[in-house]
Amino acid sequence: MKKRVMLFVALLACVAVCAFGLAACEESSSSGKHMHDYGTDWEADEEYHWHECQNPGCDQKIADKQAHTDEDGDGKCDVCGYAMAAAAHTHELVYVEERAATCDAEGNIGYYVCESCGKYFSDAAGQSEIADEGSVVIPKSHTLTKVDAAAASCTKEGNIEYYVCESCGKYFSDAAGQNEIVDKESVVLAKTNHTYVDGTCTGCGYTPTVGLEMNVGDDCCYVDGIGSVEDTEIYLPTEYEGLPVKGISTAAFQYCSITSVTIPEGYETISAEAFAGCYNLTKINLPDSVTYVGSDVFKNCGTGVIETEDGVNYVGKWAVSCDASITEANLRSDTVGIAQKAFYNCSALTTVNLPENLKYINESAFSHCKNLSNVVLPTGLLEIGAFAFQGCEAFTEILIPNGVTRIEDYTFSKCTGLKTVDLGSGVEYIGWNAFEYCAMESLTIGDSVKTICKYAFYECSSLKTVMLGSGLEYIMSYAFGQCTSITSFVYNGTKTEWFQITKESGWGVNKNIVSGKNFSGLSAW
Numbered sequence: 001m002k003k004r005v006m007l008f009v010a011l012l013a014c015v016a017v018c019a020f021g022l023a024a025c026e027e028s029s030s031s032g033k034h035m036h037d038y039g040t041d042w043e044a045d046e047e048y049h050w051h052e053c054q055n056p057g058c059d060q061k062i063a064d065k066q067a068h069t070d071e072d073g074d075g076k077c078d079v080c081g082y083a084m085a086a087a088a089h090t091h092e093l094v095y096v097e098e099r100a101a102t103c104d105a106e107g108n109i110g111y112y113v114c115e116s117c118g119k120y121f122s123d124a125a126g127q128s129e130i131a132d133e134g135s136v137v138i139p140k141s142h143t144l145t146k147v148d149a150a151a152a153s154c155t156k157e158g159n160i161e162y163y164v165c166e167s168c169g170k171y172f173s174d175a176a177g178q179n180e181i182v183d184k185e186s187v188v189l190a191k192t193n194h195t196y197v198d199g200t201c202t203g204c205g206y207t208p209t210v211g212l213e214m215n216v217g218d219d220c221c222y223v224d225g226i227g228s229v230e231d232t233e234i235y236l237p238t239e240y241e242g243l244p245v246k247g248i249s250t251a252a253f254q255y256c257s258i259t260s261v262t263i264p265e266g267y268e269t270i271s272a273e274a275f276a277g278c279y280n281l282t283k284i285n286l287p288d289s290v291t292y293v294g295s296d297v298f299k300n301c302g303t304g305v306i307e308t309e310d311g312v313n314y315v316g317k318w319a320v321s322c323d324a325s326i327t328e329a330n331l332r333s334d335t336v337g338i339a340q341k342a343f344y345n346c347s348a349l350t351t352v353n354l355p356e357n358l359k360y361i362n363e364s365a366f367s368h369c370k371n372l373s374n375v376v377l378p379t380g381l382l383e384i385g386a387f388a389f390q391g392c393e394a395f396t397e398i399l400i401p402n403g404v405t406r407i408e409d410y411t412f413s414k415c416t417g418l419k420t421v422d423l424g425s426g427v428e429y430i431g432w433n434a435f436e437y438c439a440m441e442s443l444t445i446g447d448s449v450k451t452i453c454k455y456a457f458y459e460c461s462s463l464k465t466v467m468l469g470s471g472l473e474y475i476m477s478y479a480f481g482q483c484t485s486i487t488s489f490v491y492n493g494t495k496t497e498w499f500q501i502t503k504e505s506g507w508g509v510n511k512n513i514v515s516g517k518n519f520s521g522l523s524a525w
Helices: 002-026 495-500
Strands: 048-052 062-067 093-096 111-114 144-147 162-165 213-216 221-225 233-235 243-248 260-262 307-309 312-315 318-322 328-330 351-353 397-399 420-422 442-445 465-468 488-491 513-516
Touching: 495 513
Parallel strands: 221 243, 233 260, 328 351, 397 420, 442 465, 465 488, 488 513
Antiparallel strands: 048 062, 093 111, 144 162, 213 221, 307 312, 312 318
C-alpha cells in the first residue's frame, strides 16, 4: 500500500512539472496552442549551431541544428560565424602559358592559378601570390612599322608619313597606334604634272610626240589621230594647250604603221577601234588610270599586244575579247576591267568567275550571253556599263555591290528569268529600260536611289509589291509602265516628302495607290 502511495505522488510531481513547462510555452501564444519562441541568435559548439527556445522551462528545445560549414576558407562558419579550427588549404595549381598580345586580343604572362580558391601565383609552389590579378594581362598591341614621307613626282605617287601594322595592315598616324587612318588612300600623294621645257619633261625626261591630231574640249583633250607624225614609236602627251589629255578617240590610230605606243598616267578612255588594224604594233601599255576600253580597240594588232589565257584575250589588266566558243571564263586575278563587248553574244558561255580586283564592266560586256547563269559581282566593283548584261535570260538573281552608284540604260534589260534584285546601298540612278521585261515579284528601291528613268521597270509583269526609298527625287514617266500586277507602292518617307518628289505623268499604273509608314491611301499620281 505504501508503495502505491509513493508511486502516485511521483506521478503527480511529473505531471506538475510538465504542466509548468507547457504553461510557460503557452504564454507565447494567444491561441493557447503549444508554441516555441526561438531566439534569432545562434547557439553553437565546436560541431553544430542551432536556435534555442527562449521561453522559461523550455531551454532544451532547439531548432535549425546544422553542422558548421566554411566554403570560403576564412576559418568561420558561413552561417553562424563561429570561429572554427583553421584547416590547412592546399593549392591546386594549374599553369597558364604565356601568350603574346595581338592586334585583336590581349595576351598574358605565364602564371599559376589555384583551381580551388582562384588565387594567382608566380611560382609552381604557390609561395608568391600575385595580388593584382590584372597584372598578368598584356594589353592588345599593334606591331607598327614606320613608312617615311615620300614626295610625289610626275612618274610616281608619294605619301605622307604613317605607320602600318605588320599583323592587321591598319594604318596609323602615330607610333603608339592610337590614331587610326581609316581611309588608307588619304596617305597617298597624287603624281605631279610633267614640267616641259623645249618639249621634254624636266622631272622624268618624258618627251611626247609632237604633231598628233588633238580634239580640244572645254576642260580636257583627246588624241584624235596620227596627224603629221611619221615616227613609228608614239609617246602620247599628258597635256595640250594647258589642258589635261584624258583619252584616245574612236579609230584614232586605225591602220597606222606604228610599232609602239606609250600611254601616260591620267588617260581614262581608250575608245573603240583606236588601234584596230595596226598590224605592226607590238608594244602598248594601259595605265592604271584607264576606266574604259572600247570594243575592238586592239583588233588585228601585231604579235605581243594581246595575251590569251583559257580563251580570254588580255591587254595588261583588261579582258578585251574572247573565243566565242568558250563555255566557262575564269578571269585572271589581276583583271581590273572588262572591255566593251568583250563577251558579246557568247551564246555558249554558261559560267563567269570574276576576280575581287575587278572594278569596271564596260558597255555590252556580256550582252546577249543568253545561257550565262548567275554572276557574282565582286564587292570592289565600281561601274557597270549600259547594256552590260542585256538579254542574259538565264539570270535568276543579281546583287549590286555597294560601290556601284549607277545602273545605266538597258543594263539588265530582257533578263527574262531575273526574279531577285538587290540594289545594294550605293545606287543613286536607275537608267532608261534598266530592268525592262524582268521577272521579279517584289522590289525594294533603297533610300540611296534619287532618280528612276523612263521604262526602268517597263513590263515587269510579275511585279506585285514595290518599296520606294525616302531618297527619291525624280520618277520619270512609264518607269513602271505596263507592270499590271502591281497593286500598290509603299513609300519609306513621309507624306510631305512624297509630294516633294518630281513625278512625271504615267510613272506608275493608274489603278495603284501609295501607302507609307506615316500615311496611307494616297493616289499614285
